[in-house]
Amino acid sequence: MTKPPKSKPLLRDAEAPIRSRPRKKRNPSQPALPFDPMPDRTEPALAVLKQRPPARGFCWEIKWDGYRVHVHIEPGRVRVLTRGGHDWSHRFPAIVKAATDLGPATIILDGEAVMFDEAGRSDFGLLQASLGASGKAPGKLVSPAVMMAFDLIYFDGHDLRGVEYSSRRHLLEDLLEGKEGAIRLSEIIDADPVTILDHACELGLEGIVGKQVDSVYRSGRTGDWIKCKCVQSEAFLVVGYEPSTGTSGGFASLLLAAYYGDALKYVGSVGTGFKQTKTSDLRAMMDKLAWTRKRPPVEYNGARKVVWVLPTLIAEIEYRAWTSDGKLRHPAFKGLREVQDNAAVYRVDE
Known part of the structure; x- marks a missing residue:
């Protein structure tokens, strides 16, 4: 009969105390190594415009009127990135300070940089003025804007883009609950969306945004996010101006254009x-962008005297509707958008 093999003792010295293997000290320069690589930049999820909100499947909040930003928080560094990927940390010091106080966890917040008027409404014009939209000091002025945060893309080593919105929202609320500084939670409104939209319009707000409860975070206009506006507001290219007959150094109206395939199409003028x-x-x-070619940048059949300019400046225009011949109805100038913001110029269907 074969003898069983002798078992080896767990310890050479049965009387010696049990000790674990010595561990190396943690490198203080790496306080939190991520489980998922932190993305250097993420293209934002964008909302699709709808005339009326659907009844089910979405969470609703106020649509803020400002600059879309992603705030990246890392050990020793905070970045405030625009839609175009430009770092505007130096322009939003209050947001950077509030973001620093949220650390040391690694975080990417999605939200809107805004300023509020006396009635508590987000005001794009105030934000533009604080950033030097007049052109006197582009890219140099700082703004006391605050960030209304509405999504959490990355948190404490975990990439949350593949996590459903309801779970991302739960984590965001835990992170920002009670915060009243320069980074604040964009509140979910638990009510019928049609009623919310009606009240938003009565209060003079821009509209509401809905997010599909079970959707993951997908960049671009996928339909996971939708927006319903009280008034339309889009970005158009300035292609010329009508000189003022009353005062020197001014103008009577701006001529606007939208993309039409690979060309530009005149969509009307704005004078208010x-x-x-x-x-x-x-x-x-x-005047520094004077058009030097013989043919204007767009087809124009009007009789007004026009000074044409290079289609470089992007204007945010509020309007009520479109006329039957493809012009803006009751447009009003809200402000200039900066190239670094990567605002999407309106595109007319072909």
Whole structure:
């Protein structure tokens, strides 16, 4: 009969105390190694415009009127990135300070940088003025804007883009609950979306945004996020101006264009919404962009005297509807958007 093999003792010295293997000290320069690589930049999820909100499947909040930003928080570094991927940390110091206080966890917040008027409404014009939209010091002025955070893309070593929205929202609320500084939670409104939209319009707000409860975070306009506006507001290219007959150094209206395939199409003019003190600055900016070619940048059959300019400046325009011949109805100027913001210029269907 074969003898069983002798078992080896667990310890050479049965009387010796049990000790674990010595561990190396943690490198203080790496306080939290991520489980998932932290993305250097993420293209934002964008909302699709709808005339009326669907009844089910979405969470609803206020649509903020400002600059879309992603705030990246890492050990020793905070970045405030625009839609175009430009770092505007130096322009939003209050947001950077609030983001630093949220650390040391690695975080990417999605939200809107805004400023509020006396009635508590987000005001794009105030934000533009604080950032030097007149052109006197582009890219240099700082803004006291706050961030209304509405999504959490990355948290404490975990990439949350593959996690459903309801779970991301739960984590975001835990992170920002009770925060009243320069980074605040964009609140979910638990009510019928049609009623929410009606009240938003009565209060003079821009509209509401809905997010599909079980959707993951997908960049671009996928339909996971939708928006319903009280008034339409889009970005258009400034292609010329009508000189003012009353005052020198100003203008009577701006001529606007949208993309139409690979070309530009004239969509009308805007003559309201300008602050008296800013018209001369805007006129000076346009005069530096004088159009030197014989044919204007768009087809134009009007009889007005027009000074054409290079289609470089992007204007945010509020309007009520479109006319039957493809022009903006009751447009009003809200402000200039900066190239670094990567605002999507309106595209007319072919």
